Amino acid sequence: MVEQIGWRNVTRLLVFSTDAGLHFAGDGKLGGIVLPNDGKCHLHDNVYSRGNSQDYPSVAHIAEKLREKNVQIIFAVTEDVTHLHVLPKCAVGTLSNNSHNILQIIVEAYNALTSEVVMENSKLPPGFHISYVSHCKDHKLRDGEQGRRCSDISIGDEVSFNVSITAPPCATSSHRPSRVIIKPQGYSEEVEVLLSPICGCSCQKDKVPHSPSCSHGNGTLECGACRCKEGRVGTFCECNQVESGEAVDSYLCHRDNASEQCSGHGQCVCGKCVCDKSSKKPNQAYYGQYCECSDFNCDQYQGLQCGGQGRCVCGVCECLPGFSGRACECPLSVESCLSHDGQVCAGRGVCHCGTCICQDPRYQGPTCDLCPSCPSVCTVHRECILCRAFSQSLNPKECETRCAHLNLTVVGQAALLALVPPSAGLHRCMELDTEGCRVHFLLRAGQKEGSVHIHVALERECPSGPNVVLITAVASASVVVLGVAFLLLWKLLTSIHDRREFARFQRELEKRRWNRVRPVQTIPSVSVCQSESKQ
Incomplete structure (x- = not known):
């Protein structure tokens, strides 16, 4: 089954969802199937091929196969059949009518299965x-x-x-x-x-009675171990069983009146703690008078004990020079906090554990130099550049007061600014003046605090004015076209209306002609009477 499904050699979860019960071994007899199930997969093109020849497996058979293949089942079933789906190391969840809680059932069942080891x-x-x-x-x-x-x-x-x-x-x-x-x-x-x-054991013939290795003759050294005399206990028969009672052992093996013996990491033998080894790393063991120390249970940082920047001593990290913290996660160097101008956190924060904590809430980023809501450095100096180079934006008195800190250098063409190579602290700027023209300039912070060096190009990129002749011609042509189109549309609608009226007139005329009453012609009748005599 594992090979057909494609599972790897890991813990396997199988989610089974149904609203029906289950069949048991023997149910196949109702259909004339008496051959017991052999527990094999029998999948052909993802279809079970022995459904008509083998009986259903028993619950014990299913449990055995699940245990053999390391498969854990999560039953997502309706409430009326939850009592039927019970197997060892399996979880059962009640499925709602519309199955909307299937994901919640899987998560809870997975947590339940992985939270217990049997x-x-x-x-x-x-x-x-x-x-x-x-x-x-x-x-x-x-x-x-x-x-x-x-x-x-x-x-x-x-x-x-x-x-x-x-x-x-x-x-x-x-x-x-x-x-x-x-x-x-x-x-x-x-x-x-x-x-x-x-x-x-063949080594028993070489036993040494009353061996000095067994606490001065208190036992027999046999096959490398001490077989103690009656009344003596311990690895080397060093303890008197009468003197070293359970109460004495318990008192000597508890640290600071703790409830656990040997800190829960060892056994009390003759009043002394015999510490255990780590189950994960057999080459590492607990140590100390009360087995309270270990070199493998220190705090971790980024998956490494003591962050890989220290060593664990009795459960506490001893960090290498240049690092601090419980897991040696904090570098003492501020190199990672330096901004491009060489300041710690750009002068807007403090460096803690190699990370900047920005004090100005507007700024963010690794070195507190990003401010999405702040105007750019180009926009900040726009008005001063316009008033100093082009006499725009600010009045002369205000310009002299606010813009005295600018070291302004004027160049003729904007192309000359493009020849300046990029460097740290250099900003290439383009702003619009009051006339809508583009002004190009370079900006660099000076060595003195607050001073700024600016190179501005007198050549501006101004948008060309509108073409009046072309606009007039287009407008006139549009009026003429619209007028002609309106006349044609009016003419078409008028013709359609006249045709409809003429057709209606003809229908009325025909109707009157056929309904006219014609006069009836009366032929006069003449009666002639002749007498017999005349005949």
Whole structure:
């Protein structure tokens, strides 16, 4: 399945959304399918091809395959079927009727899945027993089933698990080596443990009873370790079990009446702290009388411990010369705060940790030299340039008062200003005078505060006046064209109206002619009476 989908060897999330229940193993018998599911993918052109020949998998079968492939499912289902979708190391979210909360369900489920670590292991050989002890972020020891998990974990938290595997007695025949996989649920990282019971050690024949290495003869040196006499404890049998009771050990291993022994980073043995090693970096360990020190838990800056500008000593950064701060993140040099004119933050702010803090709210930027709402340096000196070079804008008295600080140099053509090479502090300016002409000048701040050196070109770019003849001709032609067009339109509308009236007149004339009443011609009748005698 992993190969067909294209997953890499990472933690895999699968979002499944439905409003229906699920089928169980045995439901296929209703359709005459009795062959059990083999747990394989059977995808052909992204279509499952064994739906008519294999039964549905069981819940346990699905859970086993998910665990085998490191897949965690997020069920986004409707409220009436949430109780049906329950699997180990999976999250269930209630989907709304229009599915508008699908993204929220995925985010919350992902946070829930990644905030808990649950340890699991493969099947143990007969007779072996495994136990877990968890050291979670609250520094409380948990054993049993609770020792397999740590909850409420966020990025950067460190938790550890002590795993103990107990072998059966060696009274039976020798066991063959076997392997056990220990891993967190839903993650690809795993530890493989080779179990090979050793019922006898060849080094036991070289044991040294009452060895001086075992606290002046209080134990037997056997296979490089001390087997203590009854009543003695410790790595080198240095402690008296009666004198070094739990209360004494607890008192000696607590720092400043703290509730944790050995600061939560070690074990109390004979009244002394035996410090642990780091689970992330085995070559680094906690140290100190109460295991309170470490050289790997200092503050970080930009992903580096002590910002890469110091070393960690007992949880505190010792910065290199030129740096300060909890994570050595603050350079003492002001080089990064210098503006183009060599001033710190352009004289408008203070440099803190290599960054300018602008005191004038109008200015911004890395060196407080940007002011989007301020007029440009060219616009600021426009009026003085116009009055000094062209006698515009300001009256003579006001010009002399306000513009005395300008060192003005006049050149003839504007092209001469383009020949001046660019340099720091040089501004090329173009402003409009009171007549709408363009004035070109160069501006540079002087060495004295407030002084300005300006080179201005007397040649101005003035827009040409309007072409009166052309405008008059165009206007006249437009009037004539519009008049002719109006007459033609009037003539067309009049003709259409006359044609309609004439057609109506003809229809009325025809109607009157056919409706006229014609006179009836009466033929006179003559009656002739003849007598019989006459006949």
